[in-house]
Amino acid sequence: MNRIIEHIIEKECILRDFLRNRYTGRRIHFLREKGHILLNGRPVTVVERARTGDKLSLIFSEELTFDYPPQDMGLKEIYSDEDVLVVYKPCGVPSMPAAPHFDGNLFNGLRYLYPEGVFRVVTRLDKDTSGLVLVAKNALAHSILHEDIRLICKTYTALVEGELPPCDIDAPICTGEGAARYVGEGGKPSKTRIIATKPYKNYTIASIRTETGRTHQIRVHLAHVGHPIVGDGLYGRGRAGGQLLACTGIAFKHPISQKNAEFYIDGEAEILERLGHVSAKK
Numbered sequence: 001m002n003r004i005i006e007h008i009i010e011k012e013c014i015l016r017d018f019l020r021n022r023y024t025g026r027r028i029h030f031l032r033e034k035g036h037i038l039l040n041g042r043p044v045t046v047v048e049r050a051r052t053g054d055k056l057s058l059i060f061s062e063e064l065t066f067d068y069p070p071q072d073m074g075l076k077e078i079y080s081d082e083d084v085l086v087v088y089k090p091c092g093v094p095s096m097p098a099a100p101h102f103d104g105n106l107f108n109g110l111r112y113l114y115p116e117g118v119f120r121v122v123t124r125l126d127k128d129t130s131g132l133v134l135v136a137k138n139a140l141a142h143s144i145l146h147e148d149i150r151l152i153c154k155t156y157t158a159l160v161e162g163e164l165p166p167c168d169i170d171a172p173i174c175t176g177e178g179a180a181r182y183v184g185e186g187g188k189p190s191k192t193r194i195i196a197t198k199p200y201k202n203y204t205i206a207s208i209r210t211e212t213g214r215t216h217q218i219r220v221h222l223a224h225v226g227h228p229i230v231g232d233g234l235y236g237r238g239r240a241g242g243q244l245l246a247c248t249g250i251a252f253k254h255p256i257s258q259k260n261a262e263f264y265i266d267g268e269a270e271i272l273e274r275l276g277h278v279s280a281k282k
Contacts, residue, residue: 073109128242144255155249157267
């Protein structure tokens with residue numbers, strides 16, 4: 001599968017300069033090596049001079065070789081276009097495959113929904129964290145989104161133990177034994193923002209954003225301040241169904257159109273449905 005991007009040259013220039021203002025050096029090198037730079041339909045090098053009104057065509061080819069058997073993993077499409085996809089991932093589905101088992105994961109579910117698609121996961125979620133996942137449909141979209149990964153804003157909803165007020169948690173996170181992480185000196189700087197809270201029985205429904213993207217960051221930080229996520233078997237008291245944490249909002253700049261895109265699901269309904277008190281509203 002190839003993705004062709006076309007540009008109309010607005011001012012005379014050397015192609016190398018034009019490309020450097022829009023693509024990474026690695027991407028330009030790949031295009032040059034493959035002969036995938038065409039000016040008015042003919043292959044050219046980056047030292048070619050382009051004139052006003054010329055059409056520049058760039059061919060971004062796919063080279064993924066992994067193929068996963070299609071499986072219905074309960075994914076739901078939230079948004080889809082030629083370049084990106086936003087899907088809802090239920091609890092219990094790993095975002096990435098782990099050898100030697102290449103089934104029962106997000107990629108199997110994507111193959112089930114879109115048999116002919118090629119996918120690269122941009123934003124991952126823990127196996128037992130439900131919610132929105134951003135996926136790139138081609139190498140170009142993935143490259144741009146990956147370079148701007150810090151600009152992708154995710155909102156989470158969690159049910160936590162006790163009464164938790166809005167606050168900022170700024171505490172470094174260290175790698176522990178196995179999959180575990182912990183707050184400690186010498187860890188990587190990590191900041192979690194509790195932006196809104198709502199009491200629910202003996203719990204708190206919290207709306208959360210992260211300013212860094214550490215593994216298990218929200219789970220570690222909430223446990224650190226004495227309000228572990230309900231059901232978290234690693235950092236709190238486990239329960240069937242895993243931690244009650246969901247990615248309920250995602251905002252990013254579209255890699256091709258450069259337009260702002262935002263998608264949300266009902267965070268409170270998502271968490272309470274998983275708790276077993278209300279019907280799903282997805």
